[in-house]
Amino acid sequence: MRHAKHFIAALCVVVVVVGAGATVLALLVPRGFTEEHGYRFRKQALVEETQKPLTYAPEKSCLQADCHGEKAPEERAIELAGGHEQMGCQACHGPALAHVQSKGKEKAPVMPEAVAELTAVCMHCHKVRAGLPKKFGSVEDFESHRSDMGGEDEETCVDCHDPHTCEVD
Numbered sequence: 821m822r823h824a825k826h827f828i829a830a831l832c833v834v835v836v837v838v839g840a841g842a843t844v845l846a847l848l849v850p851r852g853f854t855e856e857h858g859y860r861f862r863k864q865a866l867v868e869e870t871q872k873p874l875t876y877a878p879e880k881s882c883l884q885a886d887c888h889g890e891k892a893p894e895e896r897a898i899e900l901a902g903g904h905e906q907m908g909c910q911a912c913h914g915p916a917l918a919h920v921q922s923k924g925k926e927k928a929p930v931m932p933e934a935v936a937e938l939t940a941v942c943m944h945c946h947k948v949r950a951g952l953p954k955k956f957g958s959v960e961d962f963e964s965h966r967s968d969m970g971g972e973d974e975e976t977c978v979d980c981h982d983p984h985t986c987e988v989d
């Protein structure tokens with residue numbers, strides 16, 4: 821009889837702990853949480869992601885003949901060179917879907933003129949870091965590079981380098 825009492829007490833503790841655990845789990849796990857193909861995720865998240873508006877255009881639309889391609893007027897024709905030829909225009913310019921869809925009426929995001937923002941875009945790839953091949957052109961620190969090259973304060977990378985051809989002007 822004494823043993824039965826202990827057993828019931830222990831059982832109660834287990835029931836309370838498991839019950840509390842299940843309640844906390846039910847409160848914390850988002851609705852629709854599921855496991856498929858070995859991944860755990862909230863199913864509605866897939867729908868939400870596909871409903872986000874697109875902002876980037878397919879890269880090939882930038883170089884269509886009469887846009888920025890070979891047949892465009894000279895001031896608009898852009899040819900990437902000097903190491904940048906594999907880059908997407910939008911890697912620097914930012915999302916340009918509205919510009920493409922409006923056939924140029926809507927302005928494309930041109931690079932920010934602010935020194936800090938523009939250098940941040942260039943330095944994202946050109947900052948010296950461990951693992952970069954030695955021959956990859958990189959710059960330890962913008963300010964010292966600029967003063968080594970005889971630049972003035974407020975000058976950005978593109979005051980000296982053409983961002984499209986990488987040539988020094």
Ligand code: HEC
Binds near residue numbers: 888
């Ligand atoms: C490495 C970054 C980078 C890439 C890649 C890039 N651009 Fe630019 N682009 C710039 C910057 C920076 C400016 C502003 C230049 C300035 O103010 O002197 C600019 C300016 C322009 C301009 C204004 C006119 C001019 O020539 O200055 C056009 C048009 C343009 N880019 C189109 C393109 C297209 C099209 C592509 C893809 C084929 C492209 N860009 C790729 C950085 C880039």
Ligand code: HEC
Binds near residue numbers: 943957981
């Ligand atoms: C997405 C990465 C990326 C961004 C952003 C980028 N570049 Fe480059 N750049 C490269 C690669 C890759 C090369 C070719 C590798 C090399 O030769 O150093 C290159 C080459 C260059 C070179 C020639 C280096 C040499 O050794 O002759 C210059 C100059 C240059 N970039 C300047 C710029 C400037 C200025 C900007 C910003 C407007 C910029 N890059 C933004 C990836 C980038």
Ligand code: HEC
Binds near residue numbers: 956958959978980981
């Ligand atoms: C005052 C002008 C000036 C400014 C500003 C400037 N550069 Fe340069 N940069 C030069 C000159 C000049 C060279 C040497 C070119 C050569 O030797 O052919 C050079 C060389 C480079 C190289 C090649 C380095 C190497 O070791 O091969 C890269 C990459 C580069 N610059 C990127 C940048 C980036 C990114 C910025 C902005 C964060 C920038 N530069 C700002 C003038 C400038």
